[in-house]
Amino acid sequence: xxxxxxxxxxxxxxxxxxxxxxxxxxxxxxxxxxxxxxxxxxxxxxxxxxxxxxxxxxxxxxxxxxxxxxxxxxxxxxxxxxxxxxxxxxxxxxxxxxxxxxxxxxxxxxxxxxxxxxxxxxxxxxxxxxxxxxxxxxxxxxxxxxxxxxxxxxxxxxxxxxxxxxxxxxxxxxxxxxxxxxxxxxxxxxxxxxxxxxxxxxxxxxxxxxxxxxxxxxxxxxxxxxxxxxxxxxxxxxxxxxxxxxxxxxxxxxxxxxxxxxxxxxxxxxxxxxxxxxxxxxxxxxxxxxxxxxxxxxxxxxxxxxxxxxxxxxxxxxxxxxxxxxxxxxxxxxxxxxxxxxxxxxxxxxxxxxxxxxxxxxxxxxxxxxxxxxxxxxxxxxxxxxxxxxxxxxxxxxxxxxxxxxxxxxxxxxxxxxxxxxxxxxxxxxxxxxxxxxxxxxxxxxxxxxxxxxxxxxxxxxxxxxxxxxxxxxxxxxxxxxxxxxxxxxxxxxxxxxxxxxxxxxxxxxxxxxxxxxxxxxxxxxxxxxxxxxxxxxxxxxxxxxxxxxxxxxxxxxxxxxxxxxxxxxxxxxxxxxxxxxxxxxxxxxxxxxxxxxxxxxxxxxxxxxxxxxxxxxxxxxxxxxxxxxxxxxxxxxxxxxxxxxxxxxxxxxxxxxxxxxxxxxxxxxxxxxxxxxxxxxxxxxxxxxxxxxxxxxxxxxxxxxxxxxxxxxxxxxxxxxxxxxxxxxxxxxxxxxxxxxxxxxxxxxxxxxxxxxxxxxxxxxxxxxxxxxxxxxxxxxx
Ligand code: PMP
Numbered sequence: 001x002x003x004x005x006x007x008x009x010x011x012x013x014x015x016x017x018x019x020x021x022x023x024x025x026x027x028x029x030x031x032x033x034x035x036x037x038x039x040x041x042x043x044x045x046x047x048x049x050x051x052x053x054x055x056x057x058x059x060x061x062x063x064x065x066x067x068x069x070x071x072x073x074x075x076x077x078x079x080x081x082x083x084x085x086x087x088x089x090x091x092x093x094x095x096x097x098x099x100x101x102x103x104x105x106x107x108x109x110x111x112x113x114x115x116x117x118x119x120x121x122x123x124x125x126x127x128x129x130x131x132x133x134x135x136x137x138x139x140x141x142x143x144x145x146x147x148x149x150x151x152x153x154x155x156x157x158x159x160x161x162x163x164x165x166x167x168x169x170x171x172x173x174x175x176x177x178x179x180x181x182x183x184x185x186x187x188x189x190x191x192x193x194x195x196x197x198x199x200x201x202x203x204x205x206x207x208x209x210x211x212x213x214x215x216x217x218x219x220x221x222x223x224x225x226x227x228x229x230x231x232x233x234x235x236x237x238x239x240x241x242x243x244x245x246x247x248x249x250x251x252x253x254x255x256x257x258x259x260x261x262x263x264x265x266x267x268x269x270x271x272x273x274x275x276x277x278x279x280x281x282x283x284x285x286x287x288x289x290x291x292x293x294x295x296x297x298x299x300x301x302x303x304x305x306x307x308x309x310x311x312x313x314x315x316x317x318x319x320x321x322x323x324x325x326x327x328x329x330x331x332x333x334x335x336x337x338x339x340x341x342x343x344x345x346x347x348x349x350x351x352x353x354x355x356x357x358x359x360x361x362x363x364x365x366x367x368x369x370x371x372x373x374x375x376x377x378x379x380x381x382x383x384x385x386x387x388x389x390x391x392x393x394x395x396x397x398x399x400x401x402x403x404x405x406x407x408x409x410x411x412x413x414x415x416x417x418x419x420x421x422x423x424x425x426x427x428x429x430x431x432x433x434x435x436x437x438x439x440x441x442x443x444x445x446x447x448x449x450x451x452x453x454x455x456x457x458x459x460x461x462x463x464x465x466x467x468x469x470x471x472x473x474x475x476x477x478x479x480x481x482x483x484x485x486x487x488x489x490x491x492x493x494x495x496x497x498x499x500x501x502x503x504x505x506x507x508x509x510x511x512x513x514x515x516x517x518x519x520x521x522x523x524x525x526x527x528x529x530x531x532x533x534x535x536x537x538x539x540x541x542x543x544x545x546x547x548x549x550x551x552x553x554x555x556x557x558x559x560x561x562x563x564x565x566x567x568x569x570x571x572x573x574x575x576x577x578x579x580x581x582x583x584x585x586x587x588x589x590x591x592x593x594x595x596x597x598x599x600x601x602x603x604x605x606x607x608x609x610x611x612x613x614x615x616x617x618x619x620x621x622x623x624x625x626x627x628x629x630x631x632x633x634x635x636x637x638x639x640x641x642x643x644x645x646x647x648x649x650x651x652x653x654x655x656x657x658x659x660x661x662x663x664x665x666x667x668x669x670x671x672x673x674x675x676x677x678x679x680x681x682x683x684x685x686x687x688x689x690x691x692x693x694x695x696x697x698x699x700x701x702x703x704x705x706x707x708x709x710x711x712x713x714x715x716x717x718x719x720x721x722x723x724x725x726x727x728x729x730x731x732x733x734x735x736x737x738x739x740x741x742x743x744x745x746x747x748x749x750x751x752x753x754x755x756x757x758x759x760x761x762x763x764x765x766x767x768x769x770x771x772x773x774x775x776x777x778x779x780x781x782x783x
Contacts, residue, residue, distance in 0.1 A: 009128045013363035013518040017347070021357035031334040031386040032376075035357040037173060038241040039295075039321070039375045043276075044287040047238060047660075054655070063268045067247070068093025071274050074281040075247050082205075083216040088251040091145035093259055094277075096269045098203045098233035098246030100205040101258070103129055104265070105199060106227055106247055108257035110135035116199075117149040117354045120365035121324065123173045127365075135164070139365055144315055144326065148177035152186040157561040159190070167195040168217060171204040173323045174364045174371040176317020178208055181215040188220045191227060197254075198228045203246070206237035206288050209296040218249070227253060237288050237320075238280040243273040252339040298374040298381055305385035309392055321375040324361070328368035332393035340395065343367045344632070344649035347454050354391035356384050404652050408625040409464045411517040414661040416436070419520075421527070421736035428433050431511050434677035435489040437606075448484055449473035451692040452586040452599035453537065454529040457484040458521075462492045464626070468518040471602045471624055471665040483538075488512065488527040490521050503736055505531055518626055518663065522555065522604055526584055526734040529599075539588045540749040543732035546580035546596060546681065547571055549780055553580060553596050553681030554772070558715055559687030563764040567689070569613040570769040576777070579668055584734065587753065589686070594683040594753050602665040616671070620656055624665045629658035636660065685776055686759040690715035693706035698760050698775070699769030703751065709748055711743070715761070 014037060020035040042048075054060070066072070074093045079085040095101040096187055097354050102125065110116060112134040118126045120141045121508075140158050142148045155166070168187070169663035171178035191198060200217040218228040232612065233246030246269075248258060262268070296754035304324045306314045314325035331340050335353060340346050347370055350356045361369030372388075374381050422429070439459060445466035446458050455476045458469050478483060486508030494514055501524050502511040508531065510524040533539040544557040546566040554571075571577045580596035588595055609629055610617045620628075626762065629635055632648045634659040642648065649654050656662065668677045688701070688709055701709070709715055713727035720730050729738055730746055758779065 005132060005134070008131050012124055012128075014359050016752050017351070017357050018357055019258065024351075031355045031357060032352075032387060033357045034374070034376050034382050034384045034513070035359050036373045036375060037236075037289060037322075039239040040237065040377045040380075041239040041287075042241050042292075043238065043243070044280075047240065047276050047279045047281050050283075050572075051243075051272050051276035054275035057659050059275055061271060061272050063271045065263045066255070067092070067269060068271075068274050068278070070748055071278045071281070074278050077250065078247060079216075079230070080637075084250075085218055087218065087249050089613075090251070091254045091255055092247060092249050093262065094247045094269050094274060095452060096244040096246070096259075097235065097261060098201070098231050099125060100244070100266065100269075101231050101233070101246045102126075102199065102260040103253070104261045104697065105130075105231065105250075106130060106133045106135070106256060106443050107261050113162065113590055115160065115162045116164060116363075117158050118157070118165040119154075119166075119168070121148065121172070121174050121361065122167070122365050123169055123371065124165050124363050126169075131362060136162070138163070139366070139676065142177075144313065148175040148315060148324075149179055149183055150187065152190055155187055156190050159194055159196065163194070163196055163544065165199055166191070167199045167201060169201040170217070171208060171214075171317070171319025171566060173204065173320050174322045174359070174361070174369075175315060176320045176322050177315070178212055178318040178531075179212065181220075184215055184217055185220060188224045190764055192223055196227065198224075199231060201231045203231065203233055204320040205232065207292055207295060207321060209292070209299060210730060212318045214319070216594070219475040226251060234277045234280045237291075238277075239274065239291065240273075240277070243270070243271055243276055245273045245277040245380060252465040283646055283715065295374065298378055299323070301378070302372065302374050302381060302385060305389065307736060309389055313408040313579060321373060321595065323372040323374060324366075325372070326367050326368045327370055327392070328769065330395055332394055332398055334398045335395055339398055342649065342687055343370055344646065346370060348649055349395075350388060350391055353394070353654075354387040356387045358384075358388075358389070383454055405623060406621065406628060406630075408624070408630070408654070409467075409629045410627055411464065413499045413515045413517040413520070414517070414521070414627060415517070416733075417499040417501050417512075417515050417517075417520050419503070419524075419736055421503045422739070423502045423504050425504065425506055426590065427504070428509050428511070431513075432489065432509065434494070435491045435511060435513075438494055439493045448476035448482060449525070450476040451525060451529045452539065452597055454486070454532045455482065455484040456525050456528060457487045458490065458525075459487060460490040462490055462516045464516055465490050465518055465521050467624060468604070468626070468665055469521070471598055472518075472522065472604060474599075474601050485532045486510065486619065488521065488524055488528065490515065492516050501736075503527060505737060508532060517661075518604065519661075519762050523736075525732045527736040529586075530735060531737065531742075533586065534745050534749075537588070539586050539674040540746070541584050541732070541734070542596070542753075543584055543712050543728075543730065543734060545582050546585050546598070546683075547577045547579050548681035549576050549578075549776055552776075552780055553774055554685040554687060555585070555596070555683060556687050556709070558687075558691075559713070559728070559731060562689035562691040562715065566612045566771045567611055567764060569609070571772060572613075572672065572676070574773060578678050579671055580681050582668075585683075587749075589752065589756075594756050595685050596681050598668070598679050600668075603668050604625065605666050607662040607664050608658075608660060610656045615667070617656055619666055619670050622663045622670075623667070626663045627659060628654050628656060628662045628664075630654045634658070642778070661756055683757055685752065685779070686754070686757050687762045687772060688715050688759065690761060691765040692762050692763060693765050695761075695763045695765070697763050698771055701759050701761050703754040703759075705753050706730055706761075707747065707750055709761070711747060 017035045024031045110133040130137040218225045229250030235241045311329040347360040359371040488510040490512040499515040545554040585596040
């Protein structure tokens with residue numbers, strides 16, 4: 001499993017869209033890429049020459065950890081010449097790009113939970129790198145009418161004892177806003193009185209227009225300089241993005257900390273690139289001015305074209321090479337039925353329909369905007385502007401679409417909870433007493449369910465659990481003196497208690513504490529029902545997915561990752577197969593026949609099942625749901641997040657696929673109609689699933705072998721089980737209590753079942769569902 005740290009961040013969206021544009025180009029699609037943050041100019045010849053010379057002179061070995069002394073000297077000289085700053089060599093570190101310097105800086109300074117102020121719109125990497133260091137990004141939105149600049153008042157009110165640093169990007173990516181000296185001084189006045197560092201990302205310092213005079217934050221005075229770490233590099237000004245050289249200048253102690261990290265990460269920046277960068281900083285600078293005047297021409301052109309678009313605004317940037325227009329008036333419009341809802345949706349539309357790559361403003365913390373880079377060639381810029389103007393003019397105001405009002409409950413607890421399955425009577429009594437005190441009459445729900453003949457009473461203060469409970473089960477008869485076989489308490493709002501489940505077998509009491517998710521409640525009920533019916537009625541449960549073929553039943557059993565659901569829905573498409581149950585069946589022997597019953601009135605189904613059976617999505621729209629994702633930020637589908645093609649961006653108000661923890665209560669009769677749902681079947685085939693690339697497709701298994709596999713909960717081979725360490729005996733996670741006595745009961749039951757059925761080990765890694773169909777249909781004939 002990937003670390004939690006990584007799960008909190010995403011791939012850089014700018015890199016993602018650029019990669020997408022490159023891939024489309026490779027397919028021969030005429031894409032205009034205005035997403036890239038790099039000049040289209042070649043690296044100047046003198047710089048390339050210096051690189052070649054480094055190779056010829058065999059300057060191709062490790063260098064000093066913090067960078068070669070000559071390059072440090074050139075950086076010091078440049079900072080001195082350009083800004084009147086003086087630095088010692090120990091106050092400089094050269095890294096593999098400014099991004100790498102920033103990363104080491106944040107890692108060196110930020111402790112867990114310390115806050116870093118980041119004005120928005122921000123460069124995509126800032127919050128992510130702070131999160132990686134376990135710090136807390138504190139995003140402060142700036143306003144377009146304030147020129148996207150952070151004001152002194154905003155800064156003052158953002159600072160708290162937890163604040164460790166502020167990241168100030170001047171000029172800014174993505175807005176192009178640049179701070180004048182007096183504006184920086186106003187911020188510095190506040191910072192001087194605080195225990196606070198300034199990470200001054202000045203990578204675009206050379207790219208300023210209309211005679212804007214750039215001031216480095218460190219140049220505001222000796223006192224402030226002690227709190228500033230300048231981040232800079234050669235990528236942008238010298239068109240050297242691929243050479244990967246950046247640097248930091250700041251107090252020696254901090255630079256030393258960064259050097260320690262660097263010594264264990266990259267060792268040093270590329271030797272050849274360091275030599276080339278030396279030439280860049282020391283050599284003639286006229287290429288920079290040439291580039292700047294060209295960028296200014298492109299900026300003016302881009303602005304002029306944007307101004308012709310109705311109902312939008314675009315800030316006039318003083319630096320960097322991006323335009324950041326506000327296109328939010330085009331949201332809620334549509335093209336051929338697809339509604340644009342936000343900046344991602346617009347960027348997606350522009351890429352698909354206009355073959356134009358731009359970056360969604362949401363990536364920079366400003367959803368009303370998109371970022372257009374004019375670092376691309378003039379020709380591309382012209383084409384890109386034509387395309388955006390044409391694409392926006394095609395968008396139509398939406399007719400009021402009737403949105404499906406999803407009946408969705410978001411629970412605090414999202415998955416299974418730790419369980420104590422065999423608490424003693426004393427503990428049970430104490431817990432019940434505690435639960436009762438929280439079940440006040442004005443917020444109390446009680447309902448008796450009949451779960452395959454076992455009567456279970458739910459007592460809860462959680463209306464969502466009550467709702468799902470009533471949907472899930474058949475009601476018990478209404479008799480005044482009805483004595484349930486077991487009781488489940490599900491109580492929320494108990495201070496100081498973690499979400500947890502308890503079970504006492506003697507009194508058949510289940511207790512669910514501070515857990516509002518239905519999954520654990522249902523599992524607890526199933527565990528209770530199994531416990532009762534195994535002993536009282538000699539009825540056992542099997543965890544699996546079942547279908548009926550003309551009165552004969554097949555069950556698919558297996559751990560997660562063995563394609564159980566895909567096989568299940570594939571088979572269902574055959575008209576001879578009908579749906580029986582999706583998770584659990586109760587089996588009794590009658591005249592030697594194992595009769596399996598579906599005890600559920602509605603099926604508790606993970607909504608990502610739509611991936612196996614697309615028809616379900618319409619049915620889910622009309623069902624009660626739990627934890628369906630409605631915001632992209634909450635999406636947990638790693639694979640999907642890597643693509644740009646998100647249905648939440650494209651106008652869908654929810655995504656059924658985005659979380660494994662999203663469920664619905666689905667009426668099984670809705671799936672394929674009443675004729676395709678059978679409540680009772682006589683089990684005839686057991687398919688134990690495994691998933692690997694080497695085992696044989698289908699093997700008939702003897703009773704002893706099948707028993708061994710079932711009991712171990714491990715279907716041999718290399719299963720793709722998502723929780724490999726947690727093998728569930730009999731593949732049944734609802735079986736909480738696995739005392740030797742209970743295991744013996746299970747074994748006896750499965751022995752008898754296997755004597756009366758055919759059991760196959762089925763490798764879904766190599767065999768398709770057709771094989772199951774073949775077996776079942778040919779054997780069904782031989783009654
Ligand atoms: N800071 C900002 C604001 C940037 O836009 C970029 C590049 N997109 C960087 C730092 C990183 O530059 P480098 O290529 O030197 O890592």
